[in-house]
Amino acid sequence: MRKKIAAANWKMNLRQEQGEQLLTAILQKNISLKPHQFAIFAVPFPYLPMASEKISGKINYSVAAQNCYHKSAGAFTGEVSAEMLSSLNIPYVVLGHSERREYFGETNAMLAEKVNLTLSNGLQPVFCCGEPLFIREENGQNDYVEKQLREGLFHLDNAQIRKIIIAYEPIWAIGTGKTASAAQAQEMHAHLRSVMAGKYGHEIADDLSVLYGGSVKGSNASEIFSQPDVDGGLVGGASLNAEEFCQIISALP
Ligand code: PEP
DSSP states (O other), rough: OOOOOEEEEEEEEOOOOHHHHHHHHHHHOOOOOTTEEEEEOOOOOOGGHHHHHHHTTTEEEEEEEEEOOSSSSSSOOTOOOOOHHTTTTTEEEEEEOOHHHSSSSHHHHHHHHHHHHHHHTTTTTEEEOOHHHHHHTTHHHHHHHHHHHHHHHHSHHEEEETTEEEEEOOGGSSSSSSSOOHHHHHHHHHHHHHHHHHHHHHHHHOOEEEEEEOOTTTTTHHHHTTTOOOEEEEESSSGGGGHHHHHHHHHHO
């Protein structure tokens, strides 16, 4: 069975003690995860040791970094490498979030390098893709997202692509309260899966987890996650609220 994942993206929010309280509140609910279900917390870099410590021993609870640099090491003041994350035993890293693409100029070519460094250091990328509103209004979303996958991932071989988690996040739905309908999410996820099948074959494509992101909340998670090609969510705003995020974890099929 495909992995079903509820991934929290805290972005640049919370003081460390607030993050710790949030994790405590979520873990206190003791939501037990089935072998195919995972809860992942993408926390700010400085909180990775704290978050790793908090979730240690909790089965299928993990932490993720929100980014890493596209070079392996060197004179890049202020940046964090995949190798550094690996040295902290961080299992996942979110790559290519639309905020990174938009505010920090991350290109598909840079993301392809980040993907390589992430994999070669033993981490699994959560590779984000998604179209802006004007592309959706022109009905160009399928080609737009396909290009992101082609340029960011298609250089990988079969063994490498199996390590990738894809997150489809339409930019017009991120932090806007405007969720894609379950049907819109399903339509794009099916398209992404067929693009991956075209390159890597159906067996690999059927095994890939494709998460939806964009204003997922406790109240809409079940409907979105029940779509056949949606394997959970990448969640921003609602992941900062313990009740909401617990509802989202509990909505994983
Ligand atoms: C995100 O930032 O990945 C996201 C989906 O944010 P939100 O849930 O707040 O729309």
